[in-house]
Amino acid sequence: MKKIILICLTVTIGFSQTDNNNGKLIYMKNGCYGCHGVDAKGDKDYPSLAGKSKNYLINKLKLYKNERINSNRSNIMKPFAKALSSREIENLAEYISNINKKSKTPYYYHEYEVGDSAGS
Numbered sequence: 505m506k507k508i509i510l511i512c513l514t515v516t517i518g519f520s521q522t523d524n525n526n527g528k529l530i531y532m533k534n535g536c537y538g539c540h541g542v543d544a545k546g547d548k549d550y551p552s553l554a555g556k557s558k559n560y561l562i563n564k565l566k567l568y569k570n571e572r573i574n575s576n577r578s579n580i581m582k583p584f585a586k587a588l589s590s591r592e593i594e595n596l597a598e599y600i601s602n603i604n605k606k607s608k609t610p611y612y613y614h615e616y617e618v619g620d621s622a623g624s
C-alpha cells in the first residue's frame with residue numbers, strides 16, 4: 505500500500521514539473537531567449553522578465569497579443585505574443601515567474617537543448 509501512495513506522489517510531482525518544463529520549452533522554442541536572454545534577465549535593450557509575477561506576465565502577453573500595448577517598441581514583441589495560445593502564455597508565465605532574479609544562471613545553451621521526447 506505504501507508503495508502505491510509513493511508512486512502517486514511521484515506522478516503528481518512529475519506533472520507539476522512538466523508544466524514548468526513546458527514553459528521553458530516554449531520559451532526556447534519561440535525564441536524568447538533571443539531578446540530576453542536564456543535566463544530571462546534581459547539586457548539594456550530588452551526588459552528583464554525573470555521573477556515578475558505570473559499574473560503580470562500573463563496580462564502583458566495578452567495585451568501584446570491583442571494589440572492593446574502600442575509603445576514605440578511593442579511591434580518587436582507583438583508577433584511573438586500572437587504566436588502563443590492561452591495555455592502557452594500560462595505555462596510561460598509559470599516558468600518565468602519562478603526564475604530567481606538574483607541567481608546567476610550560467611549562460612550555457614546546451615542546458616536547454618530539447619530532446620525528441622519533449623514537446624510537440
Ligand code: HEC
Binds near residue numbers: 538553556573584596
Ligand atoms: C525580437 C525581440 C523579442 C523577442 C524574440 C521576444 N520579445 Fe518580449 N519584448 C521585446 C521588447 C522590445 C519588449 C518591450 C516592448 C515595449 O516597450 O512595449 C518586450 C516585452 C515583453 C514583456 C513585457 C515586459 C514588461 O515588464 O513589461 C514580456 C512579458 C515579454 N516581452 C515576454 C516575451 C516572451 C514570453 C517571448 C517569447 C514568446 C518574447 N517576449 C519574445 C522583445 C522581444
